[in-house]
Amino acid sequence: MGNKSLTALVSAFSRAYHAEHNQIKIFDDQLARQLLSDEEYENISSNMSQAIAFFQPEFVGSQEQALRKVVDHQLSPSPLGRATFAEQALAVAASLGTSQYLIFAAGYDTFAYRQPKWATKLQIFEIDHPATATDKHRRISDLHLDVPSNLHCISADFLDRDWxxxxxxxxxxxxxxxxxxxxxxxxxxxxxxxxKQVLSDIASMLPSGSSIVFDYPDEKTFTSQAGERAQKQVMMAARAGEPMQASYSYSELEEMLEGVNLFIYQHLTPSKITGQLYKEYNESQPEHQMTAFDNVNYCLAVKR
Structure with a gap:
């Protein structure tokens, strides 16, 4: 983690590509493209279009068609779905009295710079590893964007016990x-x-009624029963130097959350994610259908 996060850059690319190439969007991040240089955008585009041979060996088509297939099939489902889930839940929480928004491992998240009117009453905290945070701040500065008065940036490494x-x-x-x-x-x-310790630390410093939203890989992720996309995602993360290390069954997750005084308020499986969050987009794009990522669930937990 001494360098900026490659997975965070690819996530920003997937949000940027989706926003640029679709009128009906699952998640609309118009700022993501501005955070990437033209060279970075073209390099990721080239690498991902060439990766079609890895993701879908049977594919036949142009380079641009290959890129679209890789983005829609492999790259975008998780970043788009989980961001939509999180920001919808945040809007509800804000209407019920939540006044602080903590974005852990913020990466190249742009919420603070495109915040809707209802969010101006929130204090927003971006918490990330110093290397990625520094790189993001440089990019924001290069764009000459005004830093919102309700945004606060904090450096933290979750592997540091005193984060x-x-x-x-x-x-x-x-x-x-x-x-x-x-x-x-x-x-x-x-x-x-x-x-578990990170969840415990967060829960311990926030009052009852506070919420935590996260995505997680299920118990089949590292097995032969995992979907093909999930298996390839595990391999891709390892090649990027950011190997995946854990997966959870629902019962295991529930027990872990109860142990840190949290309970599951909302939980979405892949089929529910596709049905609830991708429906309008899929109806508008019959040739470019998107389904939620294999073996990945979304969870909204609340402190008792």
Whole structure:
């Protein structure tokens, strides 16, 4: 983690591509493309179109068709679905009195810079590893974007046992306020005991009624029973130097959350994600259907 996150860059690329190539969108991130240089965008496009031989060896078509297939089939489903799930849940939480939004492992998340009017009452905290945070700040500066007055950036490494001190020490952070935390794309890359400790640490510093949203790979992810996309995602992450380390059954997850004083408020399986979050897009794009990623579930947990 000494360098900027490659998976975070690819996630930004997938959001950018989706926003640029579709009128009806699952998730509309118009700023993602601006965070990537033309060279980065073209390099990722080229690499991913060539990767069609790995993802779908039977494919026949042009380079652009190959890129679209890889993005829609392999890259976009998780970043688009989980961001939609998280921001929909955040909107509900904000309407019910949540006043702080903590974005863990923020990567190249752009919510603070495209926040709707209802979010201006929130204090937003982007919490990320120093290397990725520094790189994002450079990109924002190069774009000459105004930093929102309600945005606060905090460096933290979850492998550092004292990572909470940076959050608690932020003058704008209030331990007494109901908060909403997102941990998207994190559970895969942390050992189980570390992820449980992170959840425990977050729950311990927030009041009852606070929410945590995250995605997680199910118990079949590292087995031969996993979907083909999931198996290839595991291989791709390892090649990128960011190997996946954990997966969870629903009962295991439920027990782990109960152990840190959290209960499952909402839970979506792949079929529900496709039906609820991708429906309008799929109806508008019969030739470019998208289905939720194999073996990945979404969870919204609330502190008791």
């Amino acid at each position: 909470q001190s940076g959050v608690i020490g932020c003058p704008a952070f209030d331990l007494s306020l109901i908060s909403f935390s997102s941990l998207l794309g994190i559970s895969y890359y942390l050992p189980k005991e570390v992820f």
